[in-house]
Amino acid sequence: xxxxxxxxxxxxxxxxxxxxxxxxxxxxxxxxxxxxxxxxxxxxxxxxxxxxxxxxxxxxxxxxxxxxxxxxxxxxxxxxxxxxxxxxxxxxxxxxxxxxxxxxxxxxxxxxxxxxxxxxxxxxxxxxxxxxxxxxxxxxxxxxxxxxxxxxxxxxxxxxxxxxxxxxxxxxxxxxxxxxxxxxxxxxxxxxxxxxxxxxxxxxxxxxxxxxxxxxxxxxxxxxxxxxxxxxxxxxxxxxxxxxxxxxxxxxxxxxxxxxxxxxxxxxxxxxxxxxxxxxxxxxxxxxxxxxxxxxxxxxxxxxxxxxxxxxxxxxxxxxxxxxxxxxxxxxxxxxxxxxxxxxxxxxxxxxxxxxxxxxxxxxxxxxxxxxxxxxxxxxxxxxxxxxxxxxxxxxxxxxxxxxxxxxxxxxxxxxxxxxxxxxxxxxxxxxxxxxxxxx
Ligand code: SAH
Ligand code: SF4
Ligand code: F3S
Numbered sequence: 001x002x003x004x005x006x007x008x009x010x011x012x013x014x015x016x017x018x019x020x021x022x023x024x025x026x027x028x029x030x031x032x033x034x035x036x037x038x039x040x041x042x043x044x045x046x047x048x049x050x051x052x053x054x055x056x057x058x059x060x061x062x063x064x065x066x067x068x069x070x071x072x073x074x075x076x077x078x079x080x081x082x083x084x085x086x087x088x089x090x091x092x093x094x095x096x097x098x099x100x101x102x103x104x105x106x107x108x109x110x111x112x113x114x115x116x117x118x119x120x121x122x123x124x125x126x127x128x129x130x131x132x133x134x135x136x137x138x139x140x141x142x143x144x145x146x147x148x149x150x151x152x153x154x155x156x157x158x159x160x161x162x163x164x165x166x167x168x169x170x171x172x173x174x175x176x177x178x179x180x181x182x183x184x185x186x187x188x189x190x191x192x193x194x195x196x197x198x199x200x201x202x203x204x205x206x207x208x209x210x211x212x213x214x215x216x217x218x219x220x221x222x223x224x225x226x227x228x229x230x231x232x233x234x235x236x237x238x239x240x241x242x243x244x245x246x247x248x249x250x251x252x253x254x255x256x257x258x259x260x261x262x263x264x265x266x267x268x269x270x271x272x273x274x275x276x277x278x279x280x281x282x283x284x285x286x287x288x289x290x291x292x293x294x295x296x297x298x299x300x301x302x303x304x305x306x307x308x309x310x311x312x313x314x315x316x317x318x319x320x321x322x323x324x325x326x327x328x329x330x331x332x333x334x335x336x337x338x339x340x341x342x343x344x345x346x347x348x349x350x351x352x353x354x355x356x357x358x359x360x361x362x363x364x365x366x367x368x369x370x371x372x373x374x375x376x377x378x379x380x381x382x383x384x385x386x387x388x389x390x391x392x393x394x395x396x397x398x399x400x401x402x403x404x405x406x407x408x409x410x411x412x413x414x415x416x417x418x419x420x421x422x423x424x425x426x427x428x429x430x431x432x433x434x435x436x437x438x439x440x
Contacts, residue, residue, distance in 0.1 A: 012083070020106060051085045052341075149194065
């Protein structure tokens with residue numbers, strides 16, 4: 001019988017996929033697998049995929065095509081598709097790509113070692129069912145031997161908001177929060193292994209409503225408050241949030257909890273009320289601006305980050321200008337923007353498309369506007385003192401790289417700095433995507 005061998009994992013998509021890949025790796029290692037950075041050496045290749053835009057989803061098939069020759073060279077090699085494409089397309093993947101042996105959705109990862117063993121015996125399998133229990137509860141406890149100074153921790157999965165463009169409610173299912181006690185236990189385990197910063201993850205993380213150890217239901221603010229009590233843990237972040245789920249206590253916590261970092265990723269998608277309505281976002285541009293004002297009142301130096309979609313069906317030039325106005329009004333420290341991609345099964349998929357050239361042009365204009373603001377935010381840091389959590393060696397010899405409180409990348413050349421060090425740094429130079437400085 002072919003026993004476990006070497007596994008090679010590749011990850012696309014959001015941080016939740018990064019976290020899931022770590023958990024899959026740990027589950028496979030517990031079953032006797034070892035990991036390899038070389039697909040050519042592997043007996044199992046797992047592609048952890050993303051379905052959010054068409055381009056992301058199509059990448060999977062080109063990747064499968066590239067892996068085909070490896071399968072011809074190594075008859076033991078099995079190919080698994082995991083993640084959101086696996087969930088969305090299921091058995092279609094086996095039909096479309098003969099090289100794929102295993103399709104495993106995000107809610108079935110606890111079955112991966114067993115499925116991989118069955119695939120090694122020649123089976124072709126699909127596992128996309130949703131378990132009745134917390135999936136992470138069914139996975140082996142964290143054994144993060146090679147953890148760095150910063151780690152992700154998924155606390156909530158799925159989404160009940162059904163924005164008209166988005167596949168997440170279909171690929172990740174209904175909103176589900178992990179019990180607070182489990183999150184706290186995992187955070188303590190991470191802290192014991194030297195993790196100093198935790199980013200709490202969820203597709204709609206501020207909708208977190210987990211069972212509390214006291215028998216009540218805890219919101220995200222309550223959870224963060226409890227996590228802040230963990231010794232060794234210095235920093236807490238969370239993403240991604242929906243504006244309509246920003247509770248008063250979470251806003252207030254930004255002003256009172258020193259371990260909660262001054263960074264907020266709060267996607268708005270559009271600055272036009274008509275488009276926000278068509279997107280089913282359930283708030284107006286003015287609501288969003290008021291919310292940002294309240295967050296800034298609690299924490300004046302907070303860095304606000306966002307996501308935008310341009311070319312959503314029905315978007316006019318005037319709608320788009322409203323988005324540019326909102327970008328100016330908020331003054332984002334960073335933001336991501338995407339051209340709308342119609343996704344099968346979502347409410348907006350069949351609506352008439354915006355002229356592709358107009359959409360392209362709007363995306364370029366928006367990105368230019370965002371880049372200007374981002375550069376200004378970086379430049380404004382020069383001369384200031386920040387605290388940096390160092391995570392890994394920088395690109396240049398003798399350099400260490402880390403993140404400031406505002407989640408900006410900072411490089412410092414200083415012998416003796418090691419990952420996990422939390423040090424004061426004076427910023428001396430700003431580049432496009434990073435800062436340079438020296439220890440204070
Ligand atoms: N849960 C988060 C993010 C979801 S996906 C939220 O509620 O905002 C990350 C980003 O991808 C979204 O914020 C959106 O800007 C973008 N996105 C999602 N679906 C998209 C689509 N069909 N076309 C283009 N961009 C999309
Ligand atoms: Fe998708 Fe986020 Fe909207 Fe949920 S809130 S449907 S994850 S964009
Ligand atoms: Fe992509 Fe799934 Fe994340 S669609 S963005 S990997 S939740």
